[in-house]
Amino acid sequence: xxxxxxxxxxxxxxxxxxxxxxxxxxxxxxxxxxxxxxxxxxxxxxxxxxxxxxxxxxxxxxxxxxxxxxxxxxxxxxxxxxxxxxxxxxxxxxxxxxxxxxxxxxxxxxxxxxxxxxxxxxxxxxxxx
Numbered sequence: 001x002x003x004x005x006x007x008x009x010x011x012x013x014x015x016x017x018x019x020x021x022x023x024x025x026x027x028x029x030x031x032x033x034x035x036x037x038x039x040x041x042x043x044x045x046x047x048x049x050x051x052x053x054x055x056x057x058x059x060x061x062x063x064x065x066x067x068x069x070x071x072x073x074x075x076x077x078x079x080x081x082x083x084x085x086x087x088x089x090x091x092x093x094x095x096x097x098x099x100x101x102x103x104x105x106x107x108x109x110x111x112x113x114x115x116x117x118x119x120x121x122x123x124x125x126x127x128x129x
Contacts (some may be wrong), residue, residue, distance in 0.1 A: 016065060017112050029065040030105075032113050037062055044090065056120045057102065061089035069072055069093055 016031045033041065041058040043125070050057065061069050069089035079086045079094040086092050093102065 014112060015107060019108060021104065023101065027066065030060075030063045030108060030112060031065050032070075033059060033063055044088075048090070056109065057093060058107050060088045060092040060102070060105045063109055063112075064089070064093075064105075067096075069096075 014032060016029050018027055018029050020027055038059060041062055042055070044058045045055040048058075069092040075086045075092055078092050082095045086095055093105075097105065
């Protein structure tokens with residue numbers, strides 16, 4: 001296989017990010033989502049008719065590795081606490097975090113998923129001409 005094509009099969013992805021939130025004793029871990037996961041989250045946001053400002057919350061909930069918001073035991077405990085059935089990471093996030101914590105999580109996810117782009121020298125020369 002062509003070496004250039006081979007390089008596309010083995011991209012260098014950002015590692016998961018670990019961080020702490022003041023209200024929690026344990027460390028959090030977040031990962032970047034795959035393209036199919038991101039599409040699934042976008043469809044979920046559309047189905048729930050989330051406003052644009054909240055459309056990133058399903059991605060954040062899905063991207064959390066620790067805690068795993070898909071964990072049945074966690075969802076059951078949150079369901080009991082919230083007084084309603086919780087079966088989706090998004091709903092678990094709403095039950096678990098405050099508004100300001102969700103804003104922080106969105107910020108962390110946004111920084112994790114930013115992909116810097118390197119333009120070739122020819123494009124920069126054309127722009128400056």
